Amino acid sequence: MARVFIPATLRDRCDGRSEVEVEGATLRQIVENLDAACPGIAARILEGEAVRPDLALAVNGVVGAEGLLERVPDGAEIQIMPAIAGGGAG
Amino acid sequence: MVTTEKPYKVVGTRPIRPDGTDKVTGRANYGADIRLPGMLYGRVKRSPIAHGTIKRIDASKALALAGVRAVMTAEDLPRKGRREFAPLGSVKISLATLSGNVMARDKVRYEGHAVAAVCATDPHIAEDALELIEVEYEELPPVLHADEAMLASAPLIDEALHTREMATGESAEEPSNVAMHFVAEMGDVEAGFAEADVVLERTFKTQMVHQGYIEPHNATAFWRQDGGLEIWCSTQATFVMRDHLAGLLEHPVSQIRVTPQEIGGGFGGKISVYLEPLAAVLSRKTGKPVKMTLTRDEVFRATGPTSGTAIRVKLGAKRDGTLVAAAGELVYEAGAFPGSPVAAGVRCIFTAHAIPNQRIDGYDVLVNKPKVQPYRAPGAPAACFATDSVMDELAERLDLDPIALRLKNAAVEGTRSADGAAFGVIGSRDCLEAIRNSPHYRSELQGPNRGRGVAHGYWYNAGLESSAYASVNSDGTVALVLGSPDIGGTRASIAMQLAETLGIAAERVIPQVVDTDSVGFTSVTGGSRTAFAGGWAAHEAGLDLRQQLAARAAKIWGVEAEQVRYRDDAVIVGPAGEDGGERSITFTELAAKLASTGGMIVGRADSNHASAAPTFATHLVDVEVDPETGKVEVLRYTAAQDVGTAIHPSYVEGQIQGGVSQGVGWALNEEYRFDEKGRMENASFLDYRMPTALDLPMIETVLVEVPNPGHPYGVRGVGEVPIVPPLAAVANAVHAATGHRFTELPISPGAVLEKLLPGED
Numbered sequence: 001m002a003r004v005f006i007p008a009t010l011r012d013r014c015d016g017r018s019e020v021e022v023e024g025a026t027l028r029q030i031v032e033n034l035d036a037a038c039p040g041i042a043a044r045i046l047e048g049e050a051v052r053p054d055l056a057l058a059v060n061g062v063v064g065a066e067g068l069l070e071r072v073p074d075g076a077e078i079q080i081m082p083a084i085a086g087g088g089a090g
Numbered sequence: 091m092v093t094t095e096k097p098y099k100v101v102g103t104r105p106i107r108p109d110g111t112d113k114v115t116g117r118a119n120y121g122a123d124i125r126l127p128g129m130l131y132g133r134v135k136r137s138p139i140a141h142g143t144i145k146r147i148d149a150s151k152a153l154a155l156a157g158v159r160a161v162m163t164a165e166d167l168p169r170k171g172r173r174e175f176a177p178l179g180s181v182k183i184s185l186a187t188l189s190g191n192v193m194a195r196d197k198v199r200y201e202g203h204a205v206a207a208v209c210a211t212d213p214h215i216a217e218d219a220l221e222l223i224e225v226e227y228e229e230l231p232p233v234l235h236a237d238e239a240m241l242a243s244a245p246l247i248d249e250a251l252h253t254r255e256m257a258t259g260e261s262a263e264e265p266s267n268v269a270m271h272f273v274a275e276m277g278d279v280e281a282g283f284a285e286a287d288v289v290l291e292r293t294f295k296t297q298m299v300h301q302g303y304i305e306p307h308n309a310t311a312f313w314r315q316d317g318g319l320e321i322w323c324s325t326q327a328t329f330v331m332r333d334h335l336a337g338l339l340e341h342p343v344s345q346i347r348v349t350p351q352e353i354g355g356g357f358g359g360k361i362s363v364y365l366e367p368l369a370a371v372l373s374r375k376t377g378k379p380v381k382m383t384l385t386r387d388e389v390f391r392a393t394g395p396t397s398g399t400a401i402r403v404k405l406g407a408k409r410d411g412t413l414v415a416a417a418g419e420l421v422y423e424a425g426a427f428p429g430s431p432v433a434a435g436v437r438c439i440f441t442a443h444a445i446p447n448q449r450i451d452g453y454d455v456l457v458n459k460p461k462v463q464p465y466r467a468p469g470a471p472a473a474c475f476a477t478d479s480v481m482d483e484l485a486e487r488l489d490l491d492p493i494a495l496r497l498k499n500a501a502v503e504g505t506r507s508a509d510g511a512a513f514g515v516i517g518s519r520d521c522l523e524a525i526r527n528s529p530h531y532r533s534e535l536q537g538p539n540r541g542r543g544v545a546h547g548y549w550y551n552a553g554l555e556s557s558a559y560a561s562v563n564s565d566g567t568v569a570l571v572l573g574s575p576d577i578g579g580t581r582a583s584i585a586m587q588l589a590e591t592l593g594i595a596a597e598r599v600i601p602q603v604v605d606t607d608s609v610g611f612t613s614v615t616g617g618s619r620t621a622f623a624g625g626w627a628a629h630e631a632g633l634d635l636r637q638q639l640a641a642r643a644a645k646i647w648g649v650e651a652e653q654v655r656y657r658d659d660a661v662i663v664g665p666a667g668e669d670g671g672e673r674s675i676t677f678t679e680l681a682a683k684l685a686s687t688g689g690m691i692v693g694r695a696d697s698n699h700a701s702a703a704p705t706f707a708t709h710l711v712d713v714e715v716d717p718e719t720g721k722v723e724v725l726r727y728t729a730a731q732d733v734g735t736a737i738h739p740s741y742v743e744g745q746i747q748g749g750v751s752q753g754v755g756w757a758l759n760e761e762y763r764f765d766e767k768g769r770m771e772n773a774s775f776l777d778y779r780m781p782t783a784l785d786l787p788m789i790e791t792v793l794v795e796v797p798n799p800g801h802p803y804g805v806r807g808v809g810e811v812p813i814v815p816p817l818a819a820v821a822n823a824v825h826a827a828t829g830h831r832f833t834e835l836p837i838s839p840g841a842v843l844e845k846l847l848p849g850e851d
Contacts, residue, residue, distance in 0.1 A: 005510025061511030
């Protein structure tokens with residue numbers, strides 16, 4: 001079971017809930033199961049077969065490199081956040 | 091000053107940097123040093139107006155000039171769709187934005203926007219040809235400030251742009267200059283403020299500032315007749331450059347090779363393409379190599395500074411200083427195309443503090459100024475300026491020590507930010523305590539017109555993909571091949587991690603930064619990721635070598651590989667021989683035998699670990715304000731930072747000192763100044779005032795080492811967070827010196843005098 005934090009502007013899809021618990025061993029399964037709990041939310045998160053270009057899914061606060069194939073350990077926390085980059089130090 | 095002892099032989103020492111000799115003797119090759127047979131020289135024709143439609147471009151007179159070989163415009167670039175993207179680390183960049191910024195197609199959106207490019211046999215001829223390219227514009231009113239740009243009545247910079255809600259992906263019906271709206275919310279912010287004893291709400295403004303790297307952008311391209319495209323350039327991101335060129339030019343990625351030259355500073359500003367696609371098209375047209383170099387004036391007007399901002403912060407606290415609620419509204423100028431760092435500002439604005447109830451809104455707003463680009467911890471310094479200025483006022487209001495207030499509210503392991511993410515092992519409190527215990531904080535600041543300020547900042551750091559190839563040489567050295575351009579001493583810090591893994595001296599690892607065909611994919615040198623991810627790749631390549639070397643020793647000794655192990659002191663040991671003694675061979679001895687026992691050995695790693703760890707910094711500064719001139723002098727500056735493990739402490743200290751220097755410049759002097767038509771008024775280092783060595787004291791550093799448990803050597807990125815606290819720390823110090831709160835940057839002499847001598851000329 002993973003704990004998904006729902007951004008404020010998506011909570012209308014989840015009956016106002018800020019957190020939803022769903023099953024899933026990968027981010028793809030998490031999104032699929034989240035959509036069952038919050039109908040229509042997957043269409044807001046995905047674009048085609050991938051996460052929307054301006055969005056990122058984090059597992060325990062960390063955005064991985066495997067996209068929807070990213071493994072989700074039992075008890076993990078999933079955050080839906082903007083995709084953002086860094087600058088440079090030199 | 092390093093505060094901890096480490097269990098390493100190489101990590102934590104201070105060897106001479108591998109690229110040092112070439113750089114101090116002037117032999118290092120930068121992009122401007124490139125010379126190729128038959129090479130042509132390109133220049134860019136730029137818009138003299140900030141906003142207008144292009145009615146006509148006529149290059150016939152330029153093409154008739156002796157020595158001119160070709161002219162290109164946006165018509166020579168494929169037209170890209172708004173939803174076509176190219177990768178940049180974990181982010182995707184719109185190719186329409188990249189292409190539109192590289193060269194204006196129908197409309198110019200800022201003064202300096204490229205409209206055409208020309209190449210000639212001589213750079214002076216190319217310069218003369220620019221005057222002969224006729225461009226007819228229909229001038230439009232410019233929008234120069236985000237607050238004006240957000241009005242429904244504002245002229246539209248992009249008529250097809252509709253505000254997009256980040257979380258839902260939904261777009262507004264009416265077009266707008268607001269590209270994106272971000273929201274982060276946690277807890278019940280209204281209830282939080284209701285239970286607060288003190289609520290402070292303030293608004294802050296900062297201006298566009300530039301990274302100020304010494305070396306201007308440059309690119310040389312050669313489009314060969316077989317379709318191969320060679321690029322030599324100054325970039326932080328060779329593979330990103332290759333992939334973006336492939337998208338912009340619709341040319342196969344396999345046909346493009348990018349060779350990074352030495353880089354004279356980037357700080358985030360040398361990730362994007364500018365000249366490379368123009369030089370490539372001109373080379374394709376002429377069949378010759380084409381070299382292009384920007385002037386300093388062009389760097390200011392036509393490359394990417396960071397956003398000007400307007401930030402409203404509201405904090406609520408109990409009488410004992412406990413923060414109970416925070417609200418923030420961040421409006422960031424994106425420049426002429428979408429893509430300000432406001433999302434990072436939203437992520438960072440309150441994250442250094444544990445606040446249970448938060449609501450943060452961020453707006454990415456187009457204005458007729460250069461398209462902004464990343465600049466060291468993009469989005470975070472202005473956000474910290476706002477929050478930590480209010481924290482300072484809160485401490486004053488509650489009669490609390492400013493560090494005690496921050497310690498009371500410091501994020502710790504388990505603290506959640508507004509997006510729901512919880513911190514792992516972090517050094518936030520450690521930095522605050524390091525400053526509180528520092529000789530500087532314990533000293534008394536004496537004298538008139540002097541003040542002391544503190545601020546506490548956060549940056550999240552990135553991981554992403556890096557590759558490393560390590561070849562053992564017969565003399566016992568190791569050639570290390572990397573794909574990360576070295577902008578801050580990363581050749582040294584990555585090589586040291588390989589040396590540690592192999593148990594050999596740092597000087598025996600010889601690092602080299604190579605082109606995109608010569609090493610595996612390596613993401614951008616940025617996001618404070620390179621020592622973390624590059625070091626991890628080098629460590630894994632080292633583990634690969636250890637395994638192969640042990641196997642080779644086993645083969646030589648005629649025993650099973652499982653019976654042999656590579657010790658941390660670089661001695662390979664095996665089972666007892668016929669004489670009863672343990673078999674052993676040193677790394678160096680075995681290296682000399684490789685060629686005759688099966689061939690040389692290469693260790694490889696393509697690594698991608700999602701365990702980068704955030705970092706914190708607490709800064710303390712003393713200033714003196716001249717009441718007659720308004721000049722602020724920095725008397726003393728101490729920066730404490732959670733650096734994870736300091737691989738090469740000298741370079742970590744240098745990163746901190748560099749970040750502080752840039753932050754002080756941002757606080758006190760630097761700003762883009764525009765006239766009412768959007769023309770930049772200070773596009774030179776004479777008029778754009780960056781701090782020099784004469785403006786700053788020696789910046790004292792305290793390296794607080796809280797190792798990242800998600801890295802074999804505990805590395806956290808160190809390069810970006812040091813620019814986060816200086817803006818607020820300096821502003822708080824000036825307040826302490828003058829009694830006046832400065833909510834707008836820069837705190838220039840004129841701005842100070844306006845506060846000290848109101849109503850006087």
